[in-house]
Amino acid sequence: MSKDSSLDSQEKPEATFAIRLRNFLIVSVAAVLCVALFIGLRSETSSATLADLDENSIPLEVALSNGKPSLIEFYANWCTVCQKMAPDIATLETEYADKVNFVMLNVDNSKWLPEMLQYRVDGIPHFVFLDKNAQAQAETIGDQPRTIMGSNLEALIAGSTLPYAQANGRVSQFSTNAVPSSNEDPRSHGAQVVN
Numbered sequence: 001m002s003k004d005s006s007l008d009s010q011e012k013p014e015a016t017f018a019i020r021l022r023n024f025l026i027v028s029v030a031a032v033l034c035v036a037l038f039i040g041l042r043s044e045t046s047s048a049t050l051a052d053l054d055e056n057s058i059p060l061e062v063a064l065s066n067g068k069p070s071l072i073e074f075y076a077n078w079c080t081v082c083q084k085m086a087p088d089i090a091t092l093e094t095e096y097a098d099k100v101n102f103v104m105l106n107v108d109n110s111k112w113l114p115e116m117l118q119y120r121v122d123g124i125p126h127f128v129f130l131d132k133n134a135q136a137q138a139e140t141i142g143d144q145p146r147t148i149m150g151s152n153l154e155a156l157i158a159g160s161t162l163p164y165a166q167a168n169g170r171v172s173q174f175s176t177n178a179v180p181s182s183n184e185d186p187r188s189h190g191a192q193v194v195n
Contacts, residue, residue, distance in 0.1 A: 048090030050077055054104045056093065060115070063101035064134040069156045070101035071149075074116060074126040076108050081143050082125045088146040092153060099157050129156050138165035 053073075063070040073089065075082040093102045105112045107124055115121075119128050119139065129138045129152055137156060140148070144164075152162045 047087045050075060050082055050086050050104075053086055053089055053093070053102070054106070056102070057104035058101040060103050060105065063103045063130070066101065067132050068099065068101050069132050069153075070103055070130040070134070071153065071156075072103040072105060072115075072119075072128040072130065074105050074107050074112070074119070074121045074124050074128075076106060076124055078108075079124050085125060085143060088149065092146060092149055095150075096153050096157070100153055129153075129162060131156065131159065138162040140164060 058066075058070070060072070063072070071092075073082075089102070096102075105115060107116060107121065119126065119136070123141050125142065127140045127144070127149070128136055129140075131137050138152060140152070148164045152164050155162045
C-alpha cells in the first residue's frame with residue numbers, strides 16, 4: 001500500500017463526519033424554517049376579514065337607537081384598503097365592543113344608498129363617528145392608523161371633540177350617482193358597459 005492511499009483512508013472518517021454534520025445542520029435549519037413558515041401562515045389566515053366584521057356588525061337600526069356611540073364603516077369586499085384595515089378594526093372592536101357599536105355597511109348593497117348620500121360617501125373606507133344620540137361627530141376617509149381610530153373612539157366615548165375629525169388616507173373610489181340598469185355589469189361599480 002502506498003503512502004497516499006493510507007492518508008486517504010485516515011481522512012475519510014473525518015470527511016464523512018463533516019459531511020454528516022453539515023447535512024444535519026441543513027436539515028435542522030430547514031425544519032425550523034418550515035415550522036416558522038407554518039406558524040406564520042396559520043397566524044395570517046386567522047386575521048380578521050371583512051366578512052368577519054360584517055358578521056359581527058351591529059344592525060344600523062339598533063346602533064341608531066341603543067344610546068351608545070357608533071362607528072359606521074362604509075366598505076366593499078373588493079376594496080383593498082378596507083381589507084388591509086380589517087384586522088385593525090377587529091382589534092378596536094374587541095377593545096371597545098362594550099362601549100361602541102361597530103356597524104358595517106357594504107356600498108355594493110343599494111339598500112344603503114340613502115346613507116351613502118347622507119354622509120356623502122365617495123371613497124372607501126369611509127368612517128362616520130356617531131355620538132350616543134346618533135349625531136355625526138366626525139368622518140375619516142381612507143386608510144387610517146389604528147392609533148388615530150382609537151383616539152377618535154376614546155374621544156367619542158368621553159363625549160369630547162374628536163382629535164382626528166377629518167383625517168384622510170388612501171381610498172378606493174366608486175360612484176353613487178349611477179343607478180343599476182340592464183346595460184350595466186354589476187362588477188363595474190357604476191361604469192357603463194358599451195354594447
